[in-house]
Structure formats: structure tokens, C-alpha cells
Amino acid sequence: MLSYYLKLSWLSIKRTPILTSLMIVAIGLGIGVSMTVLTVNYMMDKDPIPEKSHQLYHVQLFSYGKGHSNSQTEDAFPMQVTYPDAMNIHRSEVPLRKTRSLATGFTVIPESADSPPFMQSARAIDYQFFDMFNVPFIFGSTWNEQIDQSPREVVVIDKELNNRLFNGENSVGKAVNLGSVRYTVVGVIDTWQPAPRFYDLNNGNFNESESIFVPFSLLPVHELPSWGNNNGWKTEKINNYQEKLASEQMWNQYWVELPTKEVKEEYQQWLEGYISEQQKLGRFENEKAGASLKNVIQWMKVNQVVPSDNSILVGLSFMFLAVCMINTIGLLLAKFLRRAPEVGVRRALGASRSEIFIQHLVDVAFIGILGGALGLLLGQLGLLGVKTLYSSYSQLVHMDLTLIVLAIGIALGSSVIAGMYPAWLICRTNPSVYLKIQ
Numbered sequence: 001m002l003s004y005y006l007k008l009s010w011l012s013i014k015r016t017p018i019l020t021s022l023m024i025v026a027i028g029l030g031i032g033v034s035m036t037v038l039t040v041n042y043m044m045d046k047d048p049i050p051e052k053s054h055q056l057y058h059v060q061l062f063s064y065g066k067g068h069s070n071s072q073t074e075d076a077f078p079m080q081v082t083y084p085d086a087m088n089i090h091r092s093e094v095p096l097r098k099t100r101s102l103a104t105g106f107t108v109i110p111e112s113a114d115s116p117p118f119m120q121s122a123r124a125i126d127y128q129f130f131d132m133f134n135v136p137f138i139f140g141s142t143w144n145e146q147i148d149q150s151p152r153e154v155v156v157i158d159k160e161l162n163n164r165l166f167n168g169e170n171s172v173g174k175a176v177n178l179g180s181v182r183y184t185v186v187g188v189i190d191t192w193q194p195a196p197r198f199y200d201l202n203n204g205n206f207n208e209s210e211s212i213f214v215p216f217s218l219l220p221v222h223e224l225p226s227w228g229n230n231n232g233w234k235t236e237k238i239n240n241y242q243e244k245l246a247s248e249q250m251w252n253q254y255w256v257e258l259p260t261k262e263v264k265e266e267y268q269q270w271l272e273g274y275i276s277e278q279q280k281l282g283r284f285e286n287e288k289a290g291a292s293l294k295n296v297i298q299w300m301k302v303n304q305v306v307p308s309d310n311s312i313l314v315g316l317s318f319m320f321l322a323v324c325m326i327n328t329i330g331l332l333l334a335k336f337l338r339r340a341p342e343v344g345v346r347r348a349l350g351a352s353r354s355e356i357f358i359q360h361l362v363d364v365a366f367i368g369i370l371g372g373a374l375g376l377l378l379g380q381l382g383l384l385g386v387k388t389l390y391s392s393y394s395q396l397v398h399m400d401l402t403l404i405v406l407a408i409g410i411a412l413g414s415s416v417i418a419g420m421y422p423a424w425l426i427c428r429t430n431p432s433v434y435l436k437i438q
Contacts, residue, residue, distance in 0.1 A: 019335045023328050024371045027411055030324030031375025035407045036382030037310075037317040039399050044206075044306045048194040049134060052257070053296035056132060057264070059254040060292040061085055061275070066285045068233040075302075077292045078231060079202050080250040083219075089274060090126075094267040095256035097128040100216045102252050103203050103228035108212075109177035110165060120161065122178075122212035123200075124224055129213070130156070130189070132257050133199055138162075140172035140187035143215060151217035155183040161211040162188045181222060183214065198296050200253065201303040203228040219245070226251045258293070268293060321410075325418040332422040336360060339426070353427040360423035361416055368415025372408040379407065 047053050060077040063085060069076050081089075086100045102124040109117045127142045129135070139162075143154045155176055162171050171185045196205045218224060223241040230251040238244050258264040271291035278284045294302060379399065399407070 016335050016338070019331055020367060023331045023335075023367050024374055026324045026328050026331070027368060027371025027415060028374030028378055030321035030414075031372055031407055031411050032378025032382055034314075034317040034321045034410070035375060035379035035399070035403065036386065037313050038406075039379065039383060039403055040386060041306065041310045041314050042403060043195060043398075044310065045300075046195070047297065048196060048198045049296060052132075052134065055257055055259050056296050057256050057258055057293040058295075058299045059089065059256060059271070060294070061089075061271070061284075062286060062288050062290050062292075063248065063250070063278075063284055064233045064286045064288075066287075068286060069288070075292060076288065078250050079303075080229065080231065081252050081254050082248055082250050083245045083252055086252040086254050088278075089254065089271065092267065092270050092274075094258075094263065094270050096259050096263070097132045097257040099126040099129040099132060099255050100252055101125050101129070101200065101255065102216065102219065102224070102226060103200060103210070104214075104224045105227045106178035106212060108161075108165075109179075111175075111177070120212055121208075121210045121227065122214060123210040124214055124216045124219055126216050128257075129255075130187075132255060133194075135192050136190040138188045138190050139170045140185070143186050147215050148217050151215055151221050153181055153183045153218070154186045154215065156187040156189060156213040157185060158189050158209070158211045159191055178212070178214075179222075189213075196300065196305045198300060199255065200228070201299065201305065202253070205303065205305050256293075264293060321414065325414050328415070329418045329422060332364065332419055333425070336422045336426040356427040357423050360426060361419055364415050364419030364423065365412055368412045369408065371415065372411025375411055376404060376407050 049056070059081065060079070061081050062077050063082060064078070090098060090100060092098070103121070104124050105119060105121045107117050108120045123129075126148045127145055130137070130142045138159060140156075142156060143152075147154060155178070157165075157171070157176065159168075162168060165171070165176065166174065171188060174185050175182045176185055177183075193209050197207055197209060214224075220242070228251065230249055232247070232249040234248060236243075236247050236249070238247055238249075256267065258267055268291065271293075275284050275289055275291060279289065300306075376399070383398065
């Protein structure tokens with residue numbers, strides 16, 4: 001029976017190509033606009049590391065002095081920690097893994113005289129960073145724990161930089177000139193672009209990941225600059241790098257991996273003990289002094305990775321879809337009412353109202369699927385436009401299988417809903433009106 005209904009739907013489309021095309025375009029426009037907005041919103045809010053998002057915690061310390069506060073976050077905790085705090089809390093053995101982190105950068109000087117130097121973003125981290133965030137390696141591996149304690153000039157680079165400097169070959173053991181210092185390559189990672197860039201939401205939620213990773217222990221050795229945010233709660237005269245390291249400026253980040261609730265509670269207690277020690281030394285004098293641990297999902301919410309305006313845009317896009325479907329209802333009424341004489345004859349020959357109703361819903365569903373396919377194409381064009389206008393959203397401008405199925409489902413569902421009234425109206429056709437008595 002379904003094949004028969006589909007055959008009738010195809011014949012109906014051939015008889016009214018203009019009306020059918022208008023309906024397909026209306027549905028396609030509605031789906032295209034709504035799916036463009038919904039895709040960006042969905043990818044923004046997507047869990048970037050679902051297998052570990054509830055085990056990785058960003059550490060915040062309320063290290064302000066008396067009478068000082070922070071209005072940048074809801075809980076008033078600063079987004080980063082000071083260098084002394086990062087060094088001190090790194091002594092804890094409670095976390096399964098831990099890493100200090102700093103956005104920095106270098107001037108890369110290729111060995112070939114034909115290749116000009118270029119600037120490249122980098123990140124100073126500890127060796128467990130790669131295991132914590134599931135960073136994939138192509139060649140080699142990270143450095144060992146000893147280098148985090150006794151610094152050496154080693155580096156991990158990404159696939160793109162390896163292709164540029166070494167033509168994609170295994171570069172482990174080779175040297176890279178970063179500024180005036182030669183670093184030895186110990187590993188090459190594969191393409192790794194988490195979206196959002198959850199491990200550093202202070203310096204662009206959707207920026208590309210760094211191409212260079214060096215030991216955090218090299219900060220005081222080579223006085224690595226900060227390419228990220230630097231905040232402080234008091235006025236300090238900082239004349240050199242050593243004074244910056246000892247200052248109350250907050251410019252470092254700290255992540256820990258706490259696999260269970262019990263470990264998290266143990267680490268929270270350890271941090272509270274650390275704060276008590278620091279208070280004896282004249283620090284953490286604020287009445288709100290404390291520590292906060294936020295997992296990846298909580299950290300994304302605190303940083304408002306998905307702006308509140310996005311929900312408004314999603315709502316407006318679906319309102320536009322609703323307008324398109326209202327227009328589709330009008331076109332369906334025109335299409336179906338033109339077939340009233342045919343339906344009247346079929347009713348007179350014994351076709352039931354339910355059969356007429358179902359046949360017209362199949363007709364509508366067929367049109368909805370075609371409109372959904374057009375909507376997917378228009379949605380892809382819309383995403384390309386977003387990519388052109390906002391380069392930082394390049395990781396968000398693609399539909400995965402879930403979104404493709406959702407688009408077809410929305411097109412099919414909304415079309416069937418829109419077609420129910422016209423189908424109900426036509427199935428109530430009185431056969432006697434269209435029968436003539438000779």
C-alpha cells in the first residue's frame with residue numbers, strides 16, 4: 001500500500017510542479033536557516049572530551065587581599081592563579097595527573113635560508129598534559145617528569161608545523177630554532193583541535209590549538225612571555241621577569257585529573273590546608289579565601305562558551321521555520337483542493353476517509369523529505385558563510401550525522417504537521433458534489 005501511495009505522490013508532484021517546487025523551497029529555506037543556527041549552537045555546547053569531562057578540573061584560588069573582589073565571574077573566583085601558587089600546589093600527590101599551563105609563543109627560524117622566520121603560538125605545560133587531554137601522537141612522545149623538575153630544551157610540535165619544517169618526516173631528535181634557542185623535538189602530535197578549546201578558555205573559546213609545546217619549567221630559564229591574560233588585584237612594581245614570577249599577578253592556569261569523588265574531596269581538603277599555610281605567611285587575607293574545582297562542563301558554563309544570545313537566535317530561526325510552514329499550509333490547501341473532483345470520485349468508488357487522509361500525508365511527507373534535502377544544502381552554504389565571516393568558528397561549521405538526521409526529522413515532522421489540516425479537509429470531500437446524474 002505504501003508503494004501505491006508513493007506512486008500517487010509522484011504523479012501528484014508531476015501534475016503540479018510549480019506548487020510543489022514552491023513548497024520544497026519554503027521548507028528548504030526554513031530548514032536551512034534553522035539548521036545553520038542550531039549547528040553552531042550545538043557544536044559550541046558539545047562536550048569536547050566526553051570520556052573525561054567529569055574527571056578533569058580547573059583549579060581556582062581566591063588569593064585576593066582584604067577588601068578586594070572580582071566581578072568577572074559569578075562566584076568571584078579569579079580565572080587564573082599566580083606563578084607561586086602554581087608552583088606550590090604542584091607539590092600535591094593527590095591528583096592522578098596534573099599540569100601547569102601558560103599561553104606563550106616563539107619566533108620559529110627554519111633551517112633553510114629560503115624560508116623566512118615566522119611567529120607561532122605555543123604552550124608551556126607539564127609532561128602529563130598530553131595524557132590528561134588525550135592528545136594523539138604521530139611520532140615520539142612527551143618528555144618525562146624529570147624535565148619538569150630539571151628543565152631541558154625539548155619540544156613537542158604538531159603535525160602542521162612538522163610538515164612545514166620537516167616535510168612530514170619523523171622529526172624526533174631533530175632541532176628546532178625557537179628564537180635564539182635550539183630545542184630538540186621529542187614528539188609530534190596529530191591534528192588536535194578541541195572545540196571549544198576547553199583547556200584554555202581565557203584566551204579565545206574557539207581559537208586554534210597551539211603548534212608548539214614546551215616544558216613549563218623553562219619559564220624562569222628563558223623568561224617565556226605570556227601571550228594570555230594577566231590580571232592582578234594590587235599595584236606592584238615589576239621591573240624584571242623574576243619580580244613577575246614572585247608577584248601576585250594571575251597569569252598561569254592549573255588543571256588536575258581527579259578520577260573519583262573521594263579523590264576530589266581529598267584534593268579539596270589539601271587545597272584548604274595549603275591556603276591555611278599561606279594565610280600564616282600573610283597571603284589569602286580575604287574573608288572569601290578558598291579554592292574552587294570546576295570540571296570541564298562547569299568551566300564552560302562559567303566562561304559562557306555558549307552566549308545567552310544564541311538561544312534567542314535559535315528561537316528566531318525556528319520562528320522563521322514556522323512562518324515557512326504556514327506558507328506551506330496555504331500552498332497545500334491550493335494543491336489539494338484542486339484535486340477535490342478526483343478525491344470525490346475515489347470516495348464514490350469506495351475509498352475510505354482514512355485512506356484519503358493517509359495518502360495525502362504520504363504526499364506531504366515526500367515533499368518534506370525533498371525540502372529537508374534542500375535545507376541541508378542551504379544549511380551547508382550558511383555554515384560556509386559563518387566560516388567566512390568568523391574564522392574562529394572554523395571548528396563549528398560542519399554537521400555531524402546527528403544533525404543531518406535531525407534536519408531530515410524536523411523537515412519530515414513539520415511537513416506532516418503542516419499537512420494534517422489540508423489532508424483532513426480534503427478527506428471530508430462529499431462525493432455527491434462531483435457526481436452527475438445523467
